[in-house]
Amino acid sequence: METFTALKDFVNDPLFSQKREKSTSKLEISSIDAPIIDIISGFSKLPYCFTLQSCYGHFLYDHQKNPRSTEPLPVSDHIENVEYRIAYLALCIQNSKMGRELFHDLAKIPAIDPEYIQFGCAGWFWKRQVNSFALQVEPQRYMTKDKAIVPYQEALHIEKIRDEFFCALKGIVQKRSR
Numbered sequence: 001m002e003t004f005t006a007l008k009d010f011v012n013d014p015l016f017s018q019k020r021e022k023s024t025s026k027l028e029i030s031s032i033d034a035p036i037i038d039i040i041s042g043f044s045k046l047p048y049c050f051t052l053q054s055c056y057g058h059f060l061y062d063h064q065k066n067p068r069s070t071e072p073l074p075v076s077d078h079i080e081n082v083e084y085r086i087a088y089l090a091l092c093i094q095n096s097k098m099g100r101e102l103f104h105d106l107a108k109i110p111a112i113d114p115e116y117i118q119f120g121c122a123g124w125f126w127k128r129q130v131n132s133f134a135l136q137v138e139p140q141r142y143m144t145k146d147k148a149i150v151p152y153q154e155a156l157h158i159e160k161i162r163d164e165f166f167c168a169l170k171g172i173v174q175k176r177s178r
Contacts, residue, residue: 003122003123003124003125003144004118004120004121004122004123004134004136004143004144005120005121005122005123005126006120006121007119007120007121007133008121008126010093010095010099010100010103010131011095011130011131012095013094013095013130013131016092016094016095016131019050019092019129020047020049020050020092020094023050023051023052023092024044024050027040027044027051029041032054033054033055033056033068033070034056034070035056035070035166036054036056036166036169038170038173039054039089039166039169039170039173040054040089042170042173042174042177043089043091043173045177046098046102046173046176046177047094047098048093048094048096048098048099048102049091049092049093049094049099049102050091050092051089051090051091052090052091052092052125052128052129052132053088053089053090053125054088054089054090055085055086055087055088056070056087056162056166057084057085057086057087057088057137057158057159057162058070058084058085059071059073059082059083059084059085059155059159060082060083060085061073061079061081061082061083061152061155062078062079067085072159073152073155073156073159076152079152080151080152081149081150081151081152082149082150082151082152082155083147083148083149084138084147084148084149084150084155084158085146085147086136086137086138086145086146086147086148087136087137087138087162087165087166088134088135088136088137088138089134089135089136089169090122090125090132090133090134091106091132091133091134092125092129092130092131092132092133093131093132093133094131095131099131102172102176103133105172105175105176106119106133106135106172107119108168109135109165109168109169110135112161112164112165112168113161113164114140115139115140116137116138116139116140116157116158116161117135117136117137117161117165118135118136118138118140118143119133119134119135120133120134121133121134122134135165135169137158137161137162137165139154139158
């Protein structure tokens, strides 16, 4: 995310409920990458947050040029470099007890692999909506970029971390939906 920044403190937003209603009413499930539809749908049912944007993360290489492909990387001895387009989730979280509990759950996700998962804010999201936070899967050295060219072996590692990242998000949705 090209405007990725450090975490900011929660602020009061008396219009949160109206903004959430507007956002969730415009949510087009068909525009979400198929592997994460359940996760995004789950977050949309939590009354103390709403999704701003998300991406499953995509790998482009020699014979795979589709920027929306969700196919796993193939086993190959011939791929040298891969263009990785970041996986991320940007949420607006209500400044409430439940919202702060969600925030703390999300803040644990980078522990999966701190070199490849960041939790922070994105400047342009925050300008549009206070209390917006982003989790992203991106090599730390590229954390302010939307994409990166990485060696094939590193792309395989990123793919593994991305899958663990979304598994953790799914777990949070399930926990919070009870």
